[in-house]
Amino acid sequence: MRYSKQREAILRVVNASNVHPTAEMVYREVKKEIPNISLGTVYRNLNALADASQIKRISIPKDVDHFDHRHVEHYHFCCTKCHQLYDLPGSTIHQLIHRLEQEESVRITDYEVLFYGICQKCQKGKEENYGIKRK
Numbered sequence: 001m002r003y004s005k006q007r008e009a010i011l012r013v014v015n016a017s018n019v020h021p022t023a024e025m026v027y028r029e030v031k032k033e034i035p036n037i038s039l040g041t042v043y044r045n046l047n048a049l050a051d052a053s054q055i056k057r058i059s060i061p062k063d064v065d066h067f068d069h070r071h072v073e074h075y076h077f078c079c080t081k082c083h084q085l086y087d088l089p090g091s092t093i094h095q096l097i098h099r100l101e102q103e104e105s106v107r108i109t110d111y112e113v114l115f116y117g118i119c120q121k122c123q124k125g126k127e128e129n130y131g132i133k134r135k
Contacts, residue, residue, distance in 0.1 A: 001048060007048070009030045009037075010030055010046060011049055011054060011055070014026060014049070014055050014067050020085040021067055022065065022066055022067075024039070026042055026046065026067070030042060055068060056069075058076055058085065059112075060085075060114065066085055073094075074087045074088060074090050075087070075088045075089075075093060075114070075115065076115065079117065079118060079119035080116055080118060081122040082122050086119060093113060
């Protein structure tokens with residue numbers, strides 16, 4: 001992959017993010033540094049970086065792609081209320097994969113896991129609306 005100033009800025013924004021940014025979010029940040037960059041350039045570079053395994057693309061059905069810089073094994077949880085993405089540790093899934101490989105006599109080389117549900121913040125907000133306190 002050839003070096004470009006735009007790609008370097010895009011990668012820097014994704015790496016500095018503490019959320020899982022969308023292309024639009026990355027575009028808004030990079031535009032502060034490179035005012036004439038186009039959204040198309042951001043999309044092309046994010047896809048190139050994901051294809052080169054420098055970042056991870058998180059595809060969410062019926063939503064836009066998000067991007068992640070973390071290379072440590074982990075999984076994602078998508079809140080169906082606020083649509084935020086959260087990182088989850090991966091230790092339990094490793095045990096399941098090992099068991100599947102043994103039981104099914106297969107070798108799993110890649111997989112994607114995306115959990116859906118309601119995050120703690122949204123659960124708490126709902127409980128407060130009904131006067132329920134969680135212990």
